[in-house]
Amino acid sequence: MRTINCILIALMLCFVACNRAEKGSFYDDQGNVYNGEFKDGQFHGEGTYIFAMGDKYVGEFKDGYMHGQGSFSFASGEKYVGEFKDGYMHGHGIRYYSDGTSIEGLWENDELVEQR
Numbered sequence: 001m002r003t004i005n006c007i008l009i010a011l012m013l014c015f016v017a018c019n020r021a022e023k024g025s026f027y028d029d030q031g032n033v034y035n036g037e038f039k040d041g042q043f044h045g046e047g048t049y050i051f052a053m054g055d056k057y058v059g060e061f062k063d064g065y066m067h068g069q070g071s072f073s074f075a076s077g078e079k080y081v082g083e084f085k086d087g088y089m090h091g092h093g094i095r096y097y098s099d100g101t102s103i104e105g106l107w108e109n110d111e112l113v114e115q116r
Helices: 002-019
Strands: 022-027 033-039 042-050 056-062 065-073 079-085 088-096 102-108 111-115
Touching: none
Parallel strands: none
Antiparallel strands: 022 033, 033 042, 042 056, 056 065, 065 079, 079 088, 088 102, 102 111
16 A cells, blocks of 8 residues: 555656746747747746847747737837737737837737727
């Protein structure tokens, strides 16, 4: 019985260790860089993705996509702060433009659908 309990405890510890988010960095041959958490080899959890063209995303990832709360800074000087889903601005957010104006509203798949 003691052997079975030890095996069960070892399996539970392995399950917890194998399924937790790991932190690290990713660099691709295009010059894009990711620093943050990974799960099952994908961006998952908190992280920062810097695009080679100058854009930058800081926020939550899920299954390799920007997903949850985040901030996307465009190389042009514009910025979006709000919710993301499956890699798109999706949900409540504010888009700040380089001329100082901003639009707050509901976004779906990168498109403003309702201004507030």
